[in-house]
Amino acid sequence: MKRLQFLLPVLAVILIILSSAVYIVDEREKVLRLWFGEVTAEITDPGLYFKIPMFHEIIKYDDRILAMDTQPLEVTPLDDRRLVVDAFARWRISDAKTFRRAVGVGGVDGARPRLERILNAELREVLGSVTSGAVLSADRVSLMNRIRDQSRSEAASLGVEIVDVRIKRADLPTQNLEATFERMRAEREREAADEIARGNEAAQRVRAQADRTVVETVSEAQKNSDIIRGEADAARNAIFAGAFGRDEEFFAFYRSLSAYEKSLVGNNTSMVMSPNSEFFNYLKNGLGTEGSASAGQTPAIGQ
Structure with a gap:
């Protein structure tokens, strides 16, 4: 019983030592094993590994593609039309040893500012070599590829691979938008x-x-109307002339009746004229049986 009580603490200590001597490498990680701060091994294959507790230090880095958004950057293209550019990058750790030496204990968070400085420098250089029209057009894919390729050589010194670079937004500065x-x-x-x-x-x-068109149409219609009216008057006059030539006395009588009809109208029509006027020839003949008016008197005719 006493031996069992002695063995339990010993087994517990052994288990603790063994658990601290074992570490697991995930397939999504790169692992560095350090001996008093010096890199002794880089492990990329997943599996179970052993270390010496208190002497070995295990540093793990994400082996997946990481994202990074840059802060808005003001650039000046060739035409001096300033633009505010937002970009983002996709990157991954390609060499864990170089990455450790470059960024130290800062890790991924310490690498981001340095990568952003590299990208900003390349953005200014590439976008400053073209006009703003090229930056704002749909053909700026070639510009982004240039920025990516030129950034890779700089990022390689950090043990980092730039996978892709894209421009999210390229606008005029706020103070220039209103103008x-x-x-x-x-x-x-x-x-x-x-x-x-x-x-x-x-x-x-x-x-x-x-x-x-209206004037021409009206003029043409007026001309045709005058022609037709003239032809009608000529036909009427010809009829009158023919009638006058056949019976001059009847024609004179008809004209007199027409004159009486047009002049003796209304309820209070009065005419004063000489009794010897030809206008009364047929009226005088009509009053012959009752006697004529005395000579020198002016008859008044009312209707």
Whole structure:
């Protein structure tokens, strides 16, 4: 019983020592084994490994592709039109030993600022060698590939591989946006004014053509109307002339009756004229049986 009580603490100590002497390498990790701070082995194969407790130090790094977003960066292309650029990068640790020597105990967090400085330098260099139109166009993929390729050589000294670089946003600085919008607005207003002027000019031409067509149509109709009316008057006069030539007395009687009809109208019509006027020839004949008015008297005719 006493021996068992003695063995239990010993077994516990042995288990603790064994557990601290064993470590596992995941397939998503790169592992460095250090002996008093000096790298003695780089382990990339997953599995179970042993170390000497208190003498060996195990450093693990993520072997997957990591993401990094850069802070907004102001660049000046060839045309001196400043742009604010946001970019992001995909990177991974390619050489754990070099990475350890370059960044020390900072690890991934210590590597990010250094990678960002490298990317910012390449962004300024590449984007500064082209115009802003090339940066804002859909053909900027070649520019991003140049930034990636040029960043790789710098990042290799850190034991890092730049997998990809992309530009998320390329805009004008805030202080320049309003001026740019004003220029765009003025340009659109000028184009609108030009379109309105051209529309008014076209409308004026159409209106003038319509007015001319109206005048020509009315003139043509008036001319035809005058011709028809003249032909009708000529036909009427010919009929009258024919009738007059056949019976001159009847024609004179008809004309007198027409004159009486047009002149003796209304309820209070009065006429004063000489009794010897030819206008009363047929009226005088009509009053012959009752006697004529005395000579020198002016008859008054009322209806």
